[in-house]
Amino acid sequence: MQWSYVELRSEILRVLSLVLVLLFISATPTHASDDLILKPIQVAPHTYFVQGLPEMGSSKNQNFISNAGFVITPKGVVVVDALGSPALAKKLIAEIKKLTSQKVVAVIVTHYHADHVYGLQEFKRGGAKIYAQGEGRNYISSETAKQRLIASRIDFAPWVxxxxxxxxxxxxxxxxxxxxxxGVEFKIGRVGPAHAPEDLIVYVPSENVLFAGDLVFRGRIPFVGNADSKGWLQALNEIESLNPSIVIPGHGAHSINPIEDIRFTREYLRYLRQSMTKSAIDMDPFEEAYRQTDWSEYEGMPLFRAANRMNAYNVYLSIQAE
Structure with missing residues (x-):
């Protein structure tokens, strides 16, 4: 087989990346401290969730930065999202076993972001069937997903x-x-592209609970990334139209007042768009637009420094593309 220069360079880089990961993992102590405890919170007669930490993912927190929930039915447990590492998924499975003898039979993925899906293999190993929106195929086969996993094996070692x-x-x-x-219905609705191209929401009418994935954030700055902010705002309207009693967000505490608590995510997205639109359309420099914006309402919140500038820049670019 004859390699072109580009193919050879790509293969060398791939092998080097793998070697670096393996070297890092082999150098990581196998006795890493594991004192992180998951505590399921009951929000309805048969519905529970675990609440991730309002932090950036790290080895210390095992990438426990997002929520996952589950509903116990007479014929099995349905889980929504799989957490950010196999270690966390094992802990969630152990907590479920404390509450019921029913097995996990299904996992619904709200979207294919790392903090929601790296635990999937543990549920799959236990025989659960995985459900996700079709656009997720594009992500898991992408170079972005592969490189993210390589980086995560370093950043979150030894848990990933x-x-x-x-x-x-x-x-x-x-x-x-x-x-x-x-006998329990799970109404799975496609609402993307919004936070991600493959966003799903899961409504359980018998519990009057809605799992919103990362369409709703509470208690921290949302992660916008490459989101479709206009589609995201429309998706929030769709969530409200279902009028659930309880909303479990992708990040933060559950809501028993969804109309009020969804408002934070909506107003943040609106403010990003309002602040960036004129400069984006006029092709003014982003840095100038960002510097002139009053961020005082948000700058004291968790992850403001980590996420806000990137969020604003991505909205600035997306408005130019609309």
Whole structure:
């Protein structure tokens, strides 16, 4: 086989990246402290969730920065999102076993971001069927996903390591879908592109609970990334139209007053768009637009320094592309 220069360079870089990861993992103490405890919070008769920390992912917190929830039915447990490492997923499975003898039969992925999916392999190993929106196929086969996993094996070692893999869904959903387990309906709605191209929401009418994924953030600055902010605002309207009693967000405490608590995410997105629109359309420098914006309402919140500038820049670029 004859390699072109570009192919050879790419292969060398790939091998070097793998070697660096393996060297790092082998140098990481196997006795890393594991004192992180998951505490399921009951929000409805058969619905629970665990609340991630309002931090950046790290080895110390095992990438426990997002929420995951579950509903116990007479014929099995349905989990929504799988947390940010296999170690966390194992802990969640152990907590579920304390509450019921029913097995986890399904996992619904709200979107394919690392902090929500690196635990999938543990649920798959236990026999659960994975459900996700069809656009997720594009992500898991992308170079971005591969490089993110390589970096995560370093950043979150030893909890994310060479044995951690991206898991494809068993069922790809391309339109609204109803999953019924033990007589309990899970109404799965496609609302992306919004926070991610493959966003799903999960409404459980019998519990009057809605799992909103990362369409709703509470208690910290949202992560906008490459989101479609206009689509995200429309998705929030759709969540409100369902009028759930309880909303479990992707990050932060659950809400028993969804209309009020969704307002924070909506107003933050609106403020980003309002602050960046004129400069984006007029092609004025981003740094000038950012410097002139009053961020005082948000700058005291967790992850403001880590996320806000990037959020504003991505909204600035996306407005130019609209």
């Amino acid at each position: 390591n060479a044995s951690t893999n991206l898991i494809s869904a068993d069922v790809w959903i391309d339109q609204n879908f109803i999953l019924t387990v033990g």
